[in-house]
Structure formats: C-alpha cells, structure tokens
Amino acid sequence: MTDFGFPKNLMPSLSCVCGNNPLILKEDGGNGFMTMEGKLVCPVCGQTFFILNGIVDFFSVQKDLGINKDTKVEMGVRDKQAPEYDKRLGERFEREIIPTFSAMDDLDGKTVVEYGSGTGRLTVELKEAEKVLAIDISKQSLHILRQKLISSGTKNVGLVWADVVNLRLAPFFFDSALSAQVYEHISTFVERLKFLYSVKRTLKPSGSLVLSAYHCDIRRKFKRKLKEGHHSSGIFFHYFRKSEIKREISAVFPKVRVTLIDISLPIIGGILRSLHLEKAISQIAGHIPVIKNLAHLVLVCATNDKFSVLSHSSFFITPLSRKYWFWFTKPFEFSGTAMTNFLSYDDSNLGGFHKKKGLTSIIDLNQTLELVWSGMRDKFMRKQIEKGERNGIKVTQSSNFKEFEILYRKFRRKYSLPQDRVSLFKKRSFIFSAYYGGKLIAGGLFLGDGINMRAYALASLRQSKSGRLREIVGQANRMVIWEAIKFAHNTGHKSFDLGGINPNSPNPHQVSLAEFKEAFGGTRCENYYYYKVYSPILRLWMRFRGFHNI
Structure with missing residues (x-):
C-alpha cells in the first residue's frame, strides 16, 4: 500500500454535504497520522462518504443530491x-x-x-x-x-x-x-x-x-x-x-x-x-x-470579518463620528468608534451595553423550498403570489439602489414612519424589485451573511385608491418576499428573518404587518438590539435628544 492518505488533523475541517454536520471516521485503514481507506459517517443523517486511495469522495453524494x-x-x-x-x-x-x-x-x-x-x-x-x-x-x-x-x-x-x-x-x-x-x-x-x-x-x-x-x-x-x-x-x-x-x-x-x-x-x-x-x-x-x-x-x-456597516455623522469629527452596525452576532467591545450597534438572536449581558428585546418571525431554510411553500399558514398568501405571476408582475434582483431608495422614502413619508439610512447598505445588501407595466410598484432590501438573511426594508406604491392597483401591489409585496426567500435558500442561507414583528402593538398598522409576515409560515423568535456609546460628545448629544439612560 502506498504511504499516502488523508491527514487526520484535517478531518475536523470536513462536514456533511447534506446538512453541514461534523463527520465521524469509521473503518480507518491507515496509521495514526493519515487514512488511506475508510468511511466518514454523518451522525445526524447517516450519510456515508468513502475515502479511497487517500482521497475523500463527496462528489458521489453531491451527484445524487443534484448537480x-x-x-x-x-x-x-x-x-x-x-x-x-x-x-x-x-x-x-x-x-x-x-x-x-x-x-x-x-x-x-x-x-x-x-x-x-x-x-x-x-x-x-x-x-x-x-x-x-x-x-x-x-x-x-x-x-x-x-x-x-x-x-x-x-x-x-x-x-x-x-x-x-x-x-x-x-x-x-x-x-x-x-x-x-x-x-x-x-x-x-x-x-x-x-x-x-x-x-x-x-x-x-x-x-x-x-x-x-x-x-x-x-x-x-x-x-x-x-x-x-x-x-x-x-x-x-x-x-x-x-x-x-x-x-x-x-x-x-x-x-x-x-x-x-x-x-x-x-x-x-x-x-x-x-x-x-x-x-x-x-x-x-x-x-x-x-x-x-x-x-x-x-x-x-x-x-473576512463579521457583517458590519460603518456610518459617519457629518456634524462630528472623525473618529468620534464612527458608528458601526453589526448583524447576526453577539455584542462585543469595539474600541476606536463613537458607537456600536448589534442585532443578535442571543440574549447577552455585557457591561455598558444597552439591550432591547423584540420579536421576529424566522423561516427554517434547512427544509426544501417545496416545504417552505406548503408551510405558509394562509392559502390566500400562495394564491396571491400565483395570481400576481398570472397578472404579469415581474420580480427581479435589482442593482438600481436609487430607484428603491426613492420608493422607500415615499412609502415611509406616506405612513409617517421613521426613515432608516438604507444607503448604508448599498454595497452589502440585495434588492428585489417588483414591476407592473414597466413601473416599480414594490421592493425590498435584504441583508445576508451566508447563514441568516433578514428583510431590512420593505416598501410599495400606495398612492392610488384604485381597488385593482391595490390588489396588484399586495400581490407584488408577497412576491418580493417569496423571491428573497428562494434566493436565500439557493445561496445556502440557513434561515430567513422576516425583519421583526410587533403583534401586540397599539398601532393597527404594526399588527397588520405582523399578521402579513407571520403568514409566510415562520416561527416566532426573540431578537435583541444592543448598543454602546463610547464618545462623550455623542453621549451628551443623545441625552439632549431624549435618551436619558445613556
């Protein structure tokens, strides 16, 4: 037997192609340092991967899964x-x-x-x-x-x-x-x-x-x-x-x-x-x-780094103006900045950080798209998506950030809602836009890190009293989110976050929005917003603006 095999100190780098689970080496035909012939078994799904002539064979299973x-x-x-x-x-x-x-x-x-x-x-x-x-x-x-x-x-x-x-x-x-x-x-x-x-x-x-x-x-x-x-x-x-x-x-x-x-x-x-x-x-x-x-x-x-976005405030001098937003991660100390913000699914207690708990709805993308589709809680949701397709609504992944930003600002102004600085995410987001008759009528901005994808900003055209157009826009809203879900699944993301819900809000619009999002079939999950202010100047400014517990 040729003295060549797969190094055992590289075994921990391998994962099951079916679910990204660690593998267990069985039937080891090798020595203490390498394996010439053997089997790697997934303890979760039971899938077996063979090692032949020191080469790990994942392709035989990938081929069966679809190439x-x-x-x-x-x-x-x-x-x-x-x-x-x-x-x-x-x-x-x-x-x-x-x-x-x-x-x-x-x-x-x-x-x-x-x-x-x-x-x-x-x-x-x-x-x-x-x-x-x-x-x-x-x-x-x-x-x-x-x-x-x-x-x-x-x-x-x-x-x-x-x-x-x-x-x-x-x-x-x-x-x-x-x-x-x-x-x-x-x-x-x-x-x-x-x-x-x-x-x-x-x-x-x-x-x-x-x-x-x-x-x-x-x-x-x-x-x-x-x-x-x-x-x-x-x-x-x-x-x-x-x-x-x-x-x-x-x-x-x-x-x-x-x-x-x-x-x-x-x-x-x-x-x-x-x-x-x-x-x-x-x-x-x-x-x-x-x-x-x-x-x-x-x-x-x-x-590589954690998913972060840097913002500058024009009325402060850099570096006192640096504010960082970190997504899908626990809070951590980050010096050399005025303020840090975190969105996390983990409940942490880190000194000096302020915490706010919220709710969201998350769809598990480890399942097939067919199961995600059938898992929608409201048949009306699926029917509206199908009807929108028949009506000729076209949803595409768009690179026209400015077009979406204009729609977003008009939408937020109409409902007297606060406007986030979506321009921060121009380079690190995905936009899906719905067109009807060549005109943009709905869109969404989504953030992803390869594991989680979250709906960050949704907007639609709501300026006509026409019942027909209202129905078309409603279909477009559903189609935008469904296209984003499919995109997240196809790019290997493990979960899709609908972007926060507030089902117990005194605001009827927030309650209606929560019902709309939960109809996609996700599971309620707590999420946490953390922030810490490092700059004394920014701290004074925020207190002046009403943040008394800073």
Whole structure:
C-alpha cells in the first residue's frame, strides 16, 4: 500500500454535504497520522462518504443530491484534459502564479483551503503552510496531484473530490482560501454567491481569500467576443470586468482589492519569454493605465470579518463620528468608534451595553423550498403570489439602489414612519424589485451573511385608491418576499428573518404587518438590539435628544 492518505488533523475541517454536520471516521485503514481507506459517517443523517486511495469522495453524494449540467460537463472535460494540463499552462507560471502568491498573507504555520486545485499547479507551491485542503471536481486531476505529493514526500495535503459550489466545510477552520480560475466557470450569479458564502463561513474571522478569474480585456472587447458562453469543449465561461467582480465579491466580503495580472504583450510576447523578461515586463505593464487592460486575469484579495456597516455623522469629527452596525452576532467591545450597534438572536449581558428585546418571525431554510411553500399558514398568501405571476408582475434582483431608495422614502413619508439610512447598505445588501407595466410598484432590501438573511426594508406604491392597483401591489409585496426567500435558500442561507414583528402593538398598522409576515409560515423568535456609546460628545448629544439612560 502506498504511504499516502488523508491527514487526520484535517478531518475536523470536513462536514456533511447534506446538512453541514461534523463527520465521524469509521473503518480507518491507515496509521495514526493519515487514512488511506475508510468511511466518514454523518451522525445526524447517516450519510456515508468513502475515502479511497487517500482521497475523500463527496462528489458521489453531491451527484445524487443534484448537480447542474454545466458542472457535469466541466468534470468530464477536466478529466480528459488532466494529463496535458500542466504542459498547456506551464508558460504562464511567472505571469500568474508568482503574483497570486505575492497577494497571499504569510502562510507559515497556516491552514489553507484551495478550491479547484486541479493537477496541483498552485498546490505544490504551498510549501510553507502547515495544512492544506485541496478540492477539485476532476478525479483524474486529483490522482495526478496525488502522484506529485507522493513523489515529493508531502504529507500535509488532504485531497477532496467535490463540487466546490455545493461543498460545506467546518466553520472558522481555515486561515486562508485560494481559488485560481474557478470562479469564471460557475454559471450563475446565485451559484457564485453560494460559493462565496461557503468560503466566508469556513474562514476564520480575520481570514483572507485570494481568487483569480478571466478578465474581459480590451482585445476581447475590440474583437466583440462573447463575455459569457461556452468554450468549444463545452465548459461554461464568464469574463469579468474589474468593477463587476469587485461588486459581486463585495456583497459577501467587506474588504476587497482587485488587480490585473497575467499581462502578455501582442507580437513580442514570445521574444520576451525567450529572453526570460516576461515576468518583469508583465509587472511593469500592470502599472501602465492602457497596457494593463491587456491582462488575462483579475486577481481578487478579500478579507473576512463579521457583517458590519460603518456610518459617519457629518456634524462630528472623525473618529468620534464612527458608528458601526453589526448583524447576526453577539455584542462585543469595539474600541476606536463613537458607537456600536448589534442585532443578535442571543440574549447577552455585557457591561455598558444597552439591550432591547423584540420579536421576529424566522423561516427554517434547512427544509426544501417545496416545504417552505406548503408551510405558509394562509392559502390566500400562495394564491396571491400565483395570481400576481398570472397578472404579469415581474420580480427581479435589482442593482438600481436609487430607484428603491426613492420608493422607500415615499412609502415611509406616506405612513409617517421613521426613515432608516438604507444607503448604508448599498454595497452589502440585495434588492428585489417588483414591476407592473414597466413601473416599480414594490421592493425590498435584504441583508445576508451566508447563514441568516433578514428583510431590512420593505416598501410599495400606495398612492392610488384604485381597488385593482391595490390588489396588484399586495400581490407584488408577497412576491418580493417569496423571491428573497428562494434566493436565500439557493445561496445556502440557513434561515430567513422576516425583519421583526410587533403583534401586540397599539398601532393597527404594526399588527397588520405582523399578521402579513407571520403568514409566510415562520416561527416566532426573540431578537435583541444592543448598543454602546463610547464618545462623550455623542453621549451628551443623545441625552439632549431624549435618551436619558445613556
């Protein structure tokens, strides 16, 4: 038996693909440090995952759960191309791999996960890392990588056969994540978000992601080539503009930096390569405004943190003006700011923090969408959604933040409701808009961290006395929330929060709103709002405004 197996100190990083539960190793055919042959069993659902030749097989179960067509095609093509893959991309080492590793943090003693390792072009360069988990959808590529690791005597790398989009790893396990030229082959925005949330969950709070993807360079634009489509091999592709990929990844990671790499110059590229000048010229070209747009790849460096939003008050001097909002987390001390605010589902008592308890309604997204749909408490709700679809109401995920903000402010003014600063969430929210006859009639702003998604702001057109239009708007409101629920489910979120309810309010509008939200079938749950004021100036101002217990 070849002395290669899956490192046992990486076993805790693995989770059941059915429910993200820790796995138990059984029938261990290995030694005290690694497993060559064995079984991993989920103690919750009983699902078994096999370890064969030291490679953990998650894909066989993922395939039964459902894999999209593009992923299946890519797996077959990658298996065929695996023997020639290193040779085909070998000449790009200095232009691609060196700048990619330069963007990563110091890996000495760190734990790294690589999504889409392929035959190990980058994996074998992760020599400084203490532990490496390498994942790929191509079994043949993993076997080639396995032989490389055997030849070099490397024993700190664990190999996993899996679809990275539908893989769930243990939370807060890895220091760094790496993914080279995988992102552009994930065929939908929703699937890409699902992948990013999965990466975010498994990174430690200060962990980082380095990711490269196809760049839509000026040559492609000039030749009018497709930005999205399928290669002749059948593999899906999407070429990203620099601003486009930054916008997508910023929806999940708060700190994102994008650069352009792998710059090859037309005509003279071969000459530079023969003179070993390609690396130097590529680096210099990366700083020249027009020339850098010849880059083949975008390189993204993203840093993980808790879901937070920063606000500045114009009448205070920074840093006394800094106010932070943290979502879906227990309160904690956060110095260097004027005020911190937290929304949490945990009842905590931390000195100096003010606490306010409230109610909300939460839908469990661990169940299928069919069960969520049938679990709505009011058949009228389902009928109205179906009727709205027949009436031609179109609900889309929108990037037009300004359009929603105008609708929101009109709606809040009409009902004399306080207006939150929704502009704070422009980069880290998802907007769903309902259109009827080409006109925006309803919308919602939703916040998500990959585990929880919450309806933060809902608004609709309520300025007509027409019974027909009122009915259409009511249908649109329900459709907006249903689309957001489906989106949360499809991006891997575990719960959907309807955004707070007040069923015992003396205000009839609040009671009616609570009934509307609870009809979606969620369970009542307590939530807590915490805040702490650090700035003496802000404390005086708030007391002047009536907050006497500050």
